[in-house]
Each structure stands twice: as structure tokens, then as C-alpha cells.
């Protein structure tokens with residue numbers, strides 16, 4: 294077997310075959326994987342069979358493994374390595390309760406931990422159980438989204454920040470009308486510069502972006518809706534149909550992601566971990 298990177302005929306994403314991450318990951322192959330991740334935003338490593346430890350070991354090659362945003366006392370998972378492992382699943386335990394997180398339903402576009410001062414740069418998702426249909430994950434190319442923002446709007450928003458906030462109790466639009474005391478939140482640049490590629494990306498998402506700095510709410514809301522429409526343009530989205538054994542690595546600095554619902558009587562399980570990132574760099578105006 295030899296490692297092969299095949300870009301998708303899509304606005305982002307590439308498939309990687311010919312490597313078993315448990316046994317074949319030498320420095321040369323890791324460099325090729327990391328380069329593909331930077332080039333294509335999302336990579337899909339096929340036919341993996343990774344325990345939690347295996348997945349964490351691979352993630353640690355990309356940087357320091359991150360801990361989840363949800364406080365420990367609210368997590369359902371056991372053996373989660375200090376919050377490093379999340380099980381995205383509708384599986385229930387003997388007590389009838391879900392054993393993991395975000396079990397079912399539509400999940401709006403978002404960027405993981407964008408409500409933190411140092412959002413995690415990578416999210417790794419490994420398919421351990423899949424429904425017969427549904428549950429596809431969408432990834433949108435935020436470099437192209439930036440390019441698609443009209444020039445007048447780019448000028449209006451240049452150098453501004455956007456408030457990202459997250460309420461773990463909802464999978465829809467965050468409500469900041471009652472204040473921010475009970476929400477994890479952070480002001481982020483609207484346009485960011487990717488620290489490796491140097492490219493500019495739009496950094497807003499429908500689930501967590503709540504208000505634009507320096508604008509009254511009606512104008513801010515209207516502009517955010519326009520930006521969400523640009524960010525969710527089907528022309529810049531890759532929709533992933535999962536296969537068992539897939540390991541996805543998503544670059545949260547230049548991609549947002551979302552999930553379609555699936556039949557709730559079928560089991561779906563993704564094993565997730567993340568890699569810490571740095572403070573977001575504002576794009577040069």
C-alpha cells in the first residue's frame with residue numbers, strides 16, 4: 294500500500310487511502326497528511342480502525358489534544374480521557390439515557406469552540422456506527438465564502454469583530470437577549486488569516502455568531518443573515534456520505550460544518566477529539 298491523496302471534485306476536501314494510522318505513520322506520511330489537510334481543509338482517511346488511544350495518538354501529531362468545552366459534570370461519556378473524547382451518538386445505556394453527546398437531529402453550521410479565545414484548530418471524527426441513510430456531514434469552504442462577500446460589505450466589516458456564544462442546551466440559534474453570563478462567549482475577528490496558509494477566511498457561523506461589533510442589533514442581524522447565506526451556499530459545500538472506518542480531520546480555521554438528521558431508530562456513532570489552536574489572527578484590512 295502507498296499513501297494516496299485524491300482531491301474531491303468539490304469546493305474542498307480530499308480522500309486519503311493506502312495508510313493504516315496505527316502502523317504506517319512515519320514522518321514522511323504524516324507530513325503528506327498534514328500538507329493535504331492544509332491544502333484541502335478537510336481530509337478523509339479511509340478504512341481506519343482506531344481505538345480512543347489510537348485516535349488520540351494520531352491527533353497529538355497535529356498538536357496538543359484539546360479538552361471539550363462542556364464542563365466535566367455535564368458530560369455523559371465515561372472513559373473520556375479528561376474530556377478529550379466525545380462520542381457523538383444516539384446509543385443509550387442500560388438506564389435508557391444517551392451515553393454520548395449531540396445524539397440526533399439536525400445540527401446547524403458551526404466551527405468547534407469558536408466561542409473560546411483559542412478555538413481548537415482541528416476536529417477529528419471517526420465513524421464507528423452508521424445509519425443506512427442520513428446523517429451526512431456538510432463542510433463549507435470559508436476561504437471561498439470570504440471571496441464571495443461583496444466588496445462593499447468587506448470594507449464595512451474590515452477590522453470588526455463578531456460575538457460568538459454557545460448555549461449547550463440548544464442546537465439552534467443562540468439567544469443573547471438575556472445576557473451572556475450563562476453562555477461561553479468570545480469576540481472574534483470576522484475575517485481571519487489562516488496561520489499556515491496565510492489565506493483569508495470568513496469566520497462566522499449560524500449556530501454561534503450572535504452580534505457584530507459596533508452595529509445596532511437590527512443592522513447586525515441583517516448582515517449576519519447575509520453572511521450565513523454566503524457561508525452556506527451549496528456551491529461551496531462538500532457533503533460527506535460516511536463510510537465505516539472513515540476518519541475525518543477538519544480545519545476549523547477555514548471550514549464550518551453541519552449535520553443532517555437521520556432515522557432515530559438506527560445507531561450512529563462518531564468518535565471525536567480535537568487539537569488545540571491559537572488566538573485567531575485578524576485578516577489584514
Ligand SMILES: [Fe+2]
Nearest residue numbers: 403404405550
Ligand atoms: Fe462540530
